[in-house]
Amino acid sequence: MKRIITFFLATTLAVLTSKADEGMWLPSLISQRIADMQEKGFRLSAEDIYSINEASLKDAVVLFGRGCTGELISPEGLLLTNHHCGYSQIQKHSSVEHDYLKDGFWAMSRSEELPNEGLSVSFLDRMEDVTEIILKGCTDEMTEEERRETVRKACEELIEKVTDDKKGLRATVEALYYGNQYFLFVYREFKDIRLVGAPPSSIGKFGGDTDNWMWPRHTGDFSIFRIYADKENNPAEYSENNVPYIPKKFFKISLDGVNEGDFTFIYGFPGRTQEYIHSEGVRYIEEVSDPHKIHLRTIRLDIQKKYMSQSQAVRIMYSSKNANVANAWKKWQGEVKGLKKMNTVEVKRQLEKDFDAWAADKEYKGLVSKIDGIYKELEPYAFATDYFNETIRAVELSTFAMSVARLYQKGFDEGELSKMAQTFYKDYHLPIDKESFIALMKEYGRNMPERFQPDYYKKMMADHGSEEAWAEALFVNSLFADKEKVKALTAEDKETVINDPATEFYNEFVKIHAAEVLPQSRRLNNELQLAYRDYMRGLMEFQKDRAFYPDANLTLRVAYGQVKGYSPSDGIYFTPYSTLRGIIEKDNPDIFDYNIPQTLRDIWKNKDYGKWAGKDGEIPVCFIATNHTSGGNSGSPVINADGNLIGINFDRVWEGTMSDIVFDPEVCRNIALDIRYVLFTIDRIGNAGHLIDEMVFAE
Numbered sequence: 001m002k003r004i005i006t007f008f009l010a011t012t013l014a015v016l017t018s019k020a021d022e023g024m025w026l027p028s029l030i031s032q033r034i035a036d037m038q039e040k041g042f043r044l045s046a047e048d049i050y051s052i053n054e055a056s057l058k059d060a061v062v063l064f065g066r067g068c069t070g071e072l073i074s075p076e077g078l079l080l081t082n083h084h085c086g087y088s089q090i091q092k093h094s095s096v097e098h099d100y101l102k103d104g105f106w107a108m109s110r111s112e113e114l115p116n117e118g119l120s121v122s123f124l125d126r127m128e129d130v131t132e133i134i135l136k137g138c139t140d141e142m143t144e145e146e147r148r149e150t151v152r153k154a155c156e157e158l159i160e161k162v163t164d165d166k167k168g169l170r171a172t173v174e175a176l177y178y179g180n181q182y183f184l185f186v187y188r189e190f191k192d193i194r195l196v197g198a199p200p201s202s203i204g205k206f207g208g209d210t211d212n213w214m215w216p217r218h219t220g221d222f223s224i225f226r227i228y229a230d231k232e233n234n235p236a237e238y239s240e241n242n243v244p245y246i247p248k249k250f251f252k253i254s255l256d257g258v259n260e261g262d263f264t265f266i267y268g269f270p271g272r273t274q275e276y277i278h279s280e281g282v283r284y285i286e287e288v289s290d291p292h293k294i295h296l297r298t299i300r301l302d303i304q305k306k307y308m309s310q311s312q313a314v315r316i317m318y319s320s321k322n323a324n325v326a327n328a329w330k331k332w333q334g335e336v337k338g339l340k341k342m343n344t345v346e347v348k349r350q351l352e353k354d355f356d357a358w359a360a361d362k363e364y365k366g367l368v369s370k371i372d373g374i375y376k377e378l379e380p381y382a383f384a385t386d387y388f389n390e391t392i393r394a395v396e397l398s399t400f401a402m403s404v405a406r407l408y409q410k411g412f413d414e415g416e417l418s419k420m421a422q423t424f425y426k427d428y429h430l431p432i433d434k435e436s437f438i439a440l441m442k443e444y445g446r447n448m449p450e451r452f453q454p455d456y457y458k459k460m461m462a463d464h465g466s467e468e469a470w471a472e473a474l475f476v477n478s479l480f481a482d483k484e485k486v487k488a489l490t491a492e493d494k495e496t497v498i499n500d501p502a503t504e505f506y507n508e509f510v511k512i513h514a515a516e517v518l519p520q521s522r523r524l525n526n527e528l529q530l531a532y533r534d535y536m537r538g539l540m541e542f543q544k545d546r547a548f549y550p551d552a553n554l555t556l557r558v559a560y561g562q563v564k565g566y567s568p569s570d571g572i573y574f575t576p577y578s579t580l581r582g583i584i585e586k587d588n589p590d591i592f593d594y595n596i597p598q599t600l601r602d603i604w605k606n607k608d609y610g611k612w613a614g615k616d617g618e619i620p621v622c623f624i625a626t627n628h629t630s631g632g633n634s635g636s637p638v639i640n641a642d643g644n645l646i647g648i649n650f651d652r653v654w655e656g657t658m659s660d661i662v663f664d665p666e667v668c669r670n671i672a673l674d675i676r677y678v679l680f681t682i683d684r685i686g687n688a689g690h691l692i693d694e695m696v697f698a699e
């Protein structure tokens with residue numbers, strides 16, 4: 001227990017100063033930051049942000065799907081998130097006849113709102129520090145395994161106590177600061193979520209992957225959903241009889257717009273950051289992992305692009321997959337540049353040296369070189385895992401074959417198989433997969449250390465003589481290459497499925513990965529976790545005046561900052577807003593991603609903006625601010641000093657994407673969509689003013 005107590009002391013002492021605007025704060029502890037927020041312009045109280053007893057802003061924020069944020073904007077359950085967060089739902093409802101991606105979708109009445117199987121949203125009901133409860137049974141003498149088991153049991157018990165399926169209550173316990181602290185999060189999860197509106201991609205994805213992660217930006221990245229509940233306003237599975245959910249709290253909308261220097265804050269679910277990671281961890285990311293992953297994805301993206309530009313059907317099929325592959329690919333490139341520019345490895349090495357000297361007479365003695373050593377040992381296994389994920393697991397045919405094989409293992413179910421097949425083949429283009437297979441296997445042969453290559457791989461290469469010939473055999477002989485054969489499968493075909501070459505491919509690579517890589521990487525990662533737990537605690541003692549915040553882990557956080565431009569490089573200064581003028585400047589009917597709807601051109605020409613124009617007479621589109629955000633913050637409400645909604649977060653600037661590892665106040669900016677552009681689009685492009693009538697505007 002001694003260690004735990006020291007830890008608490010460290011956290012409470014460290015609340016005072018923070019580097020400008022860096023930080024993702026826990027809402028239940030926001031009282032520790034509120035003075036700083038108010039000093040910077042915030043006009044509400046800590047209780048307005050998070051309260052256990054009263055409705056507070058947290059009740060208007062949801063975790064949307066598996067990794068985005070959304071916010072409530074009407075008393076009838078209307079919800080805003082990003083276009084790219086609703087993308088797979090919009091895509092699932094699309095076909096060549098009803099291309100909602102291309103043309104947009106607007107439900108003109110409640111009965112036209114489209115249900116989405118598998119989509120849910122979760123409200124945070126409450127959160128609580130449960131460190132003492134979770135660590136109660138732990139002693140300093142315990143082995144790490146014993147400790148882990150004790151913690152696991154304590155978490156399980158706690159979760160079971162608060163879970164209540166009838167009320168839609170689910171819970172998680174999350175380790176913060178590498179397990180120095182534990183928090184319980186209780187959520188209310190709603191499962192009947194319907195698509196209400198989406199702009200055409202020429203607005204919602206304007207600029208596509210060319211503009212992605214970039215400023216100046218002009219993407220109208222939003223989509224609209226509605227939460228449905230049962231007659232008692234409780235979560236329920238989809239039913240025709242469900243009614244719009246009446247939220248405890250929703251955001252009022254401000255049409256005041258933003259000025260440089262204005263206070264803003266963001267409430268949302270950032271996914272993963274590693275702000276306290278060791279220099280060796282950074283070096284691996286910067287010099288090994290990111291560059292290899294970037295290269296492998298460049299290959300896949302080029303192949304996808306080639307086929308997508310030849311056919312509209314293929315473009316629809318691969319639009320969502322392609323965006324996913326491209327997104328991280330581009331982020332990693334910015335991250336590498338940013339880490340280099342910040343000299344992160346060197347800066348961290350210096351910090352570790354100072355820490356080490358300070359620790360010489362403390363329990364943290366030797367920790368730095370211990371972490372160094374673990375990283376060195378871990379590197380080949382980490383590399384093998386990264387490579388496995390970006391090559392073997394990228395072969396669509398074989399991952400699908402594997403999921404069918406798993407279905408047989410679970411117990412064959414015809415309905416399930418037919419659903420799986422439908423989902424898979426709807427968006428599958430074999431020539432892309434085959435060509436990617438050939439290219440990826442060539443890279444695999446060159447770069448995967450031989451001791452991690454299965455005999456199967458060597459045999460295939462010897463039997464076929466080339467990746468091309470191997471692909472010929474695999475993509476012809478596998479039954480999964482033919483969707484009719486898959487549809488005809490029965491309970492009797494278990495052996496056929498398991499022995500299929502596509503299943504075999506996956507199995508053979510997984511087998512060696514499971515035998516030669518996973519056990520070692522698991523062991524070393526556990527050692528690392530343990531060392532980090534001590535290091536984190538030590539760091540908090542060492543840097544007494546630093547304001548620490550726990551790394552992001554897809555739990556609700558508050559980030560605050562101000563609207564602010566930046567200088568990405570010598571001689572350039574970016575102002576913090578963009579307008580419709582920029583869209584018109586980029587407009588190009590010959591380039592898919594820049595071909596805007598004719599309506600927008602007409603509106604621009606006639607300048608009939610109605611009430612949506614800003615003070616300068618232009619239609620505002622996006623703005624940037626210094627809020628510290630990460631992946632998962634997509635769709636997060638951007639809120640002004642009075643707690644009203646002024647925008648939707650959807651990205652970061654490219655020069656600042658290293659902020660998951662190191663935050664540079666000079667260039668790290670989040671990118672938000674101005675709420676007035678959202679309303680303008682709903683009204684003037686979607687002609688869906690009835691949705692605006694539901695909203696409430698701040699005076």
Ligand code: ARG
Nearest residue numbers: 084208209212213323327651
């Ligand atoms: N970069 C943003 C994020 O990380 C938007 C991604 C979606 N857009 C795209 N063009 N792929 O999620």
Ligand code: GLU
Nearest residue numbers: 630631632633634650651
């Ligand atoms: N677009 C990201 C998301 O999907 C947010 C951008 C970021 O990583 O900051 O969450």
